[in-house]
Amino acid sequence: GYRWHTRTPRSHFPPGPKPLPIIGNIFDLTTTELWLTAFKWTRTYGQITHVRVFSQSLVFLNTPKAIFDLLDKRGAVYSDKPHLVMAGELCGCENMVAFTPYGDRARRQRKLMQKAFGSGVISRYHGLMEMESRPFLSRLISSPARFQEHLRRSVLFKYRIDDLSYLISRYIGGFTLLVVYGHQVKSNDDPFLDLAEECLDILSNRIASGGGIWPVDIFPALKRLPIWFPGVSFKRNAVIWKAKMEEFVDRPYEFVKDEINKGTARPSFVSVLLETAKSSDASDTTQNAEKPTKQNKANHTNDTKSNLSPQDVQLDNDIRWTANSMYSASIDTVVTVLSHFILAMVQHPDVLARAQTELDAVLGVAQRLPTFEDRASLPYCDAVFTETLRWGVPVPLNLPHRVTEDDVYEGMFIPKGALIFGNIWAILRDATLYPDPDAFKPERWLQRTMDDEQEKRHDPRAYVFGFGRRRCPGNHLVDASVWLLMVSMLATLDIRKERDESGVEIEPVVKFENSVFRSVFFSFRL
Numbered sequence: 439g440y441r442w443h444t445r446t447p448r449s450h451f452p453p454g455p456k457p458l459p460i461i462g463n464i465f466d467l468t469t470t471e472l473w474l475t476a477f478k479w480t481r482t483y484g485q486i487t488h489v490r491v492f493s494q495s496l497v498f499l500n501t502p503k504a505i506f507d508l509l510d511k512r513g514a515v516y517s518d519k520p521h522l523v524m525a526g527e528l529c530g531c532e533n534m535v536a537f538t539p540y541g542d543r544a545r546r547q548r549k550l551m552q553k554a555f556g557s558g559v560i561s562r563y564h565g566l567m568e569m570e571s572r573p574f575l576s577r578l579i580s581s582p583a584r585f586q587e588h589l590r591r592s593v594l595f596k597y598r599i600d601d602l603s604y605l606i607s608r609y610i611g612g613f614t615l616l617v618v619y620g621h622q623v624k625s626n627d628d629p630f631l632d633l634a635e636e637c638l639d640i641l642s643n644r645i646a647s648g649g650g651i652w653p654v655d656i657f658p659a660l661k662r663l664p665i666w667f668p669g670v671s672f673k674r675n676a677v678i679w680k681a682k683m684e685e686f687v688d689r690p691y692e693f694v695k696d697e698i699n700k701g702t703a704r705p706s707f708v709s710v711l712l713e714t715a716k717s718s719d720a721s722d723t724t725q726n727a728e729k730p731t732k733q734n735k736a737n738h739t740n741d742t743k744s745n746l747s748p749q750d751v752q753l754d755n756d757i758r759w760t761a762n763s764m765y766s767a768s769i770d771t772v773v774t775v776l777s778h779f780i781l782a783m784v785q786h787p788d789v790l791a792r793a794q795t796e797l798d799a800v801l802g803v804a805q806r807l808p809t810f811e812d813r814a815s816l817p818y819c820d821a822v823f824t825e826t827l828r829w830g831v832p833v834p835l836n837l838p839h840r841v842t843e844d845d846v847y848e849g850m851f852i853p854k855g856a857l858i859f860g861n862i863w864a865i866l867r868d869a870t871l872y873p874d875p876d877a878f879k880p881e882r883w884l885q886r887t888m889d890d891e892q893e894k895r896h897d898p899r900a901y902v903f904g905f906g907r908r909r910c911p912g913n914h915l916v917d918a919s920v921w922l923l924m925v926s927m928l929a930t931l932d933i934r935k936e937r938d939e940s941g942v943e944i945e946p947v948v949k950f951e952n953s954v955f956r957s958v959f960f961s962f963r964l
């Protein structure tokens with residue numbers, strides 16, 4: 439039965455729109471851009487909102503205080519992830535880091551990612567990022583044939599954001615493939631990048647569309663229906679998608695193993711961990727391995743299965759899935775942030791001009807491209823980057839966390855199993871924190887009026903990467919690589935509105951997609 443009918447009176451839940459009997463607030467949730475709806479609720483219900491879908495509680499945390507009090511300070515019970523039958527179990531995504539239940543495995547995975555992309559190691563990749571950003575720029579300006587060389591920052595091709603998304607995903611995907619797997623993308627039809635593209639499309643537009651909640655997640659009994667049963671097409675799809683996801687995880691990983699065996703592996707996240715594991719094998723230091731589950735065994739290639747210890751199997755799976763998670767989590771997110779940047783530049787030629795003037799002064803007549811050494815001398819460009827993160831809000835409702843114990847916060851009851859959404863949108867659009875919040879205003883980051891602690895809380899980086907023990911492990915990488923792409927584009931390109939036949943500028947028609955990421959579509963010119 440429903441817990442609140444017996445033990446806890448409904449009035450003790452955080453406030454929220456009134457649910458219908460049984461189905462709850464389903465109809466309150468089905469609007470486009472759910473974050474806009476959730477934002478409206480904050481006006482009526484304040485710092486926390488509660489809604490439910492059938493018996494599943496959804497809790498939106500709408501203020502920095504509520505978010506940090508729960509997701510940070512009570513991280514021990516607010517760091518689990520929803521158990522998704524369809525996405526996790528049936529489609530095999532349960533080992534991806536963003537879906538991993540909170541516990542030993544999640545902690546091991548995060549430790550590995552910390553090694554790869556923790557704040558202390560990012561500067562090691564600066565050279566590589568600078569190197570990889572060059573082909574990105576040249577692909578950008580050479581893809582359409584009409585480049586006009588006599589203009590320094592030159593204009594004049596028509597783009598749809600999709601064309602650019604493609605190039606950005608090649609850049610960030612290529613970079614991650616190199617760092618994580620030691621694979622260098624050389625051609626336009628790289629098999630690993632093509633596979634990633636196909637799989638990310640399946641993941642975000644098929645498996646996780648609608649927040650990843652399928653009827654079978656609400657009625658788990660559906661999964662026991664036989665596959666031929668009418669209406670069970672989700673199970674047939676799941677079989678196909680699961681095979682694809684496994685290929686996505688296994689192929690680049692097996693590539694590294696092959697390269698190691700041949701003695702030709704380029705040093706990478708995976709190769710270094712595998713080599714370290716091999717050399718510590720002799721001294722046998724691993725402890726506390728989980729018992730190998732069916733899943734673990736199934737993941738293993740036949741030739742090695744027989745002589746692997748449970749510890750080896752565990753480590754092998756940790757590396758395999760962590761590598762894929764970093765690779766797959768980096769692509770759509772970075773594309774989204776850069777699309778927001780371009781949109782802001784198209785809509786604010788004055789900001790573009792000021793950023794370019796600053797760059798010109800620093801880069802001088804040499805007309806070289808910017809590097810990380812220049813960052814400290816480019817405060818306005820940095821402000822443009824910070825404001826892009828605040829204004830764009832790439833993941834407006836964060837990824838849901840799941841609370842593992844009944845909890846009470848300021849007199850409100852939060853039931854075990856509730857999904858908790860950090861309402862990042864509500865915070866970054868809060869006029870008391872960021873006056874005139876809809877406006878794109880880099881100036882707001884130029885004068886320091888707060889002490890260090892307040893400043894840190896005010897910085898959009900405290901929000902856009904999520905919270906507590908699940909906070910995005912790629913955040914330091916993003917701060918470097920996205921900054922570099924932005925200033926490289928500012929240094930070499932003009933970004934303009936489209937024009938009609940008679941040369942008159944057209945306001946971009948902007949369309950946001952209703953999904954986990956705040957993807958945006960529009961046209962512009964470079």
Ligand code: HEM
Nearest residue numbers: 535536764767768771772832833837903904905908910912
């Ligand atoms: C601008 C780009 C990015 C944004 C805005 C972003 C944002 C986020 C957010 C909001 C979360 C959810 C955090 C939470 O549950 O509280 C997350 C998780 C994650 N991100 Fe990112 N991310 C970006 C790029 C990257 C990159 C480049 C990587 C590569 C290392 C990455 C890897 C991950 C992983 C593995 C998770 C799951 C962490 C976990 O559940 O423990 N992200 N990211």
